[in-house]
Amino acid sequence: MSVNETFDLIYRYRLVKLTDSIFGLKTLWPILLEYWLCCCGILMKKYDVAALLLVFSFSSQTGLAYSELDELKKIANHGDVRAQSQLGGVYLFGEYGLDIDYKKAFTWYSKAAKQGDAKSQYNLAIMYLNGYGTDKNAVKAVGYYKKAAVQGDSDSQLQLGIRYLQGEGVEYNLEQAKYWFKKAEQSGNSEANQYVNMLEK
Numbered sequence: 257m258s259v260n261e262t263f264d265l266i267y268r269y270r271l272v273k274l275t276d277s278i279f280g281l282k283t284l285w286p287i288l289l290e291y292w293l294c295c296c297g298i299l300m301k302k303y304d305v306a307a308l309l310l311v312f313s314f315s316s317q318t319g320l321a322y323s324e325l326d327e328l329k330k331i332a333n334h335g336d337v338r339a340q341s342q343l344g345g346v347y348l349f350g351e352y353g354l355d356i357d358y359k360k361a362f363t364w365y366s367k368a369a370k371q372g373d374a375k376s377q378y379n380l381a382i383m384y385l386n387g388y389g390t391d392k393n394a395v396k397a398v399g400y401y402k403k404a405a406v407q408g409d410s411d412s413q414l415q416l417g418i419r420y421l422q423g424e425g426v427e428y429n430l431e432q433a434k435y436w437f438k439k440a441e442q443s444g445n446s447e448a449n450q451y452v453n454m455l456e457k
Contacts, residue, residue, distance in 0.1 A: 325352045332364065340368035341376045358389030369400065377404040378412045394425030405436065410443035417451060
């Protein structure tokens, strides 16, 4: 692709984004500036404009990301369970350009789990099972799998079945393993179906 073709592609992309962002006031001003730069292309080399567009687009998106993160933290600190769970994921996976921080992820998932959030309970179980952000503790992992499983979380139901089948964090119990595998299968977990078929042979 030539320089001119590259610039034209960026130009068309930004025009589409401008149209899509008419009602997004937070993102409209940087796009308008980018559009103005395009219109001034006759005064600049096309590849210079294209470079400016790319750099400016990246910096504006980064600024918005940090703004979103700050807002998420505020909401989470006010006790919103969904924000707390989402913030746990931010630190667990290193989103918004942050470093992965298992301890902070554990802290926020714990807050959400105390409020009964099933996915946070499931994630805490994984962290206890693997020692992410806390000491390994298979018994506590099973405890959180149970809390989420009784709420209908299919992943937790599957994992609880596996724990009973392997006797990890809980005493081996084939009937309980079958019970939870079937519950997970009924909840739409395709992997659970494999365990159900295996144990019925």
